[in-house]
Amino acid sequence: MTRKLFGTDGVRGLANTYPMTAELALRIGAAAGRYFRRDGSPAHRVVIGKDTRLSGYMFENALTAGFTSTGMNVLLLGPVPTPAVGMMVRSMRADVGVMISASHNPHHDNGIKFFGPDGFKLNDEAEAEIEAAISSENAPAAAENIGRAKRIDDGLYRYVERVKSTFPHDLTLDGLKVVVDCANGAAYKAAPAVLWELGAEVIPIGVSPNGKNINDGCGSTSTSLAAETVVAHGAHVGICLDGDADRVMIIDENGHIADGDQIMALFAARWSAEGRLANDTLVATVMSNLGLERYLSTKGVSLHRTSVGDRYVVEAMRAGGFNLGGEQSGHIVMTDFATTGDGLQAGLQFLAELKRTGQPASALRQAFEPVPQLLKNVRFEEGNDPLSDPRVKDAIASAEATLSGKGRVLIRKSGTEPLIRVMAECEDQGELLRLVDAIVDEVASVAG
Known part of the structure; x- marks a missing residue:
């Protein structure tokens, strides 16, 4: 079963533009509700979390309407990290979890991610069935069976306690000065609280979300602010999260990054x-x-x-x-x-290594010397397929032959944006640049 809406991480796109419209979000919620209520039993429930994007309110309401129309009860977590949704699905015995987020993308994008009752993201087959159900005509629940919705006030604090429990019980963060960059996103309350409660001196940045500043010059995809803050405050380490807090980059005491x-x-x-x-x-x-x-x-x-x-x-x-x-x-x-x-x-696991070994972050942040790697993106028009063009195929084949035995080439379409990602690795950086640019030029010439 083919999928058009769902990419590598749910449905994602520009808010208020197809597919990320309130109308379609309602239909997605209704389709998912029908999918998870197939056994016909009562008392089904869904937990819904979101990050701090302005459009999150719109999609939260639309999804709630869709789910309740099928008879499912909705538990609204508010702004929480994506992993909190995975945790709360199991903790609250829900049938499905939804995270409204476009992760590391700018504020004008948004997305819908699904978690199954086991707390894991849905597989391709389940997403394909939900997508197929969006366009099908299924009767909504009878009026007396419409679901209810309510706010869950303690979801964030359940998550905070769960994360703290993963830190080694024989250690604390006493004596550590930690910069944490929350990207003005979903962890803006949770991350500073966890670190402080474990004993760290916390310097929080990216903790003033306004609906439009998520991932804007901060977070795991823009680490300069955190690096500058670490050095300026003489911190031992920096932790950079992305908008929904499922990614991290580490900054050592000198402002250098560990990916x-x-x-x-x-x-x-x-x-x-x-x-x-x-x-x-x-x-x-x-x-x-x-x-x-x-x-x-x-x-x-x-x-x-x-x-x-x-x-x-x-x-x-x-x-x-x-x-x-x-x-x-x-x-x-x-x-x-x-x-x-x-x-x-x-x-936290990185901080545990700092405490356990007594070494500075600079001694732990680079376990190996990376092989030079170059990644360039080429945007293409929807409906176009640059990778099927003979000239592009020839450029890729030529690069693969050149790097055989001493490096590698990886060309792929992004699963979240209309981009061709061109990546290669080899020890000779001059050759690396030449080969990647040759492929990029051919892709760009047919990208539209």
């Missing part, structure tokens, strides 16, 4: 040495640096690669019985603790 690959390398080596890394395997996507793979091999750890998207990482982890995975972009998935990527939990 998801470096964080995963640190955790995988530690967990493997302690016998905690299931099957001595880390799961990461095709985007993770070749240097990570080489480093892990020296530690006796295998790297299992998946398609891009944290949900595909989680699916591979569940299928293979693995407990650590993630993405270079900062999704870190630790299924011993959570069902999806959690930037705050990952940040």
Whole structure:
């Protein structure tokens, strides 16, 4: 069953423009409600969270209308991190969870992500069935069976306590000065509270959301502000989250960045040495640096690669019985603790390493020397398929032949935007630039 609405992480787009309209959100809610009420039993419920985007109010109301029209009861969490929704689905015995967020995208975008009753994101098959049901004619619930909606006031605090419980009980954050950048997003209350309650001196930034400043010059995709703040305040470390707090970047005391690959390398080596890394395997996507793979091999750890998207990482982890995975972009998935990527939990595990080893963040932030990697994006018109053009195919084949045995080329369509992502890795940076630019030029010439 093919999908048109759902990408690699739910439905996403420009707010008030198809597919992210209130009308379609209502239909999505109704379709999902029918999907999760197929057994016909009463007392079905859905939990809905959101980040701090202005359009979140609109989509929250539209989804609520859709779900209640099918007889489902709606529990509204308000602004919470995405992993809180995954947690609360199970905690509150709900049938489905929804997060309204476009993650790291600017405020004018928004998205709808689904979690199943087990707290994990829905698979492709379930999303395809929901999408098919959007256009089908199904009778709504009888008037006396319409669902109810209510606010859940303690959802955020349940999440705070859960995240705190994942920090080693024999450690505290006493003596650590921590900058936390919440991207003016979903963790603007939770992250500073967790760090302070565990003992840290907290310097919060990106904690004044106004509906339009989420991810704007701050957060995991714009780390300069956090790096400057760490250095200016003499902090030991910085934690940069994205708009829905499922990603993280770490800043050392000198203002240098550790991305998801470096964080995963640190955790995988530690967990493997302690016998905690299931099957001595880390799961990461095709985007993770070749240097990570080489480093892990020296530690006796295998790297299992998946398609891009944290949900595909989680699916591979569940299928293979693995407990650590993630993405270079900062999704870190630790299924011993959570069902999806959690930037705050990952940040806490890094802080635990600081306390356990007594080393500065600069000594821990780079476990391996990355192979030079270059990524460029080319925007294309909807309906166009630049990758099918013979000239583009020839440019890709030429680059692959050149890098055979000494690097790699990865060309793919974005799952969330109309972009062709052109990535390559090799030790020779001049050759790297030349090969990537050659492909980019051909893609751009036919992109429309």
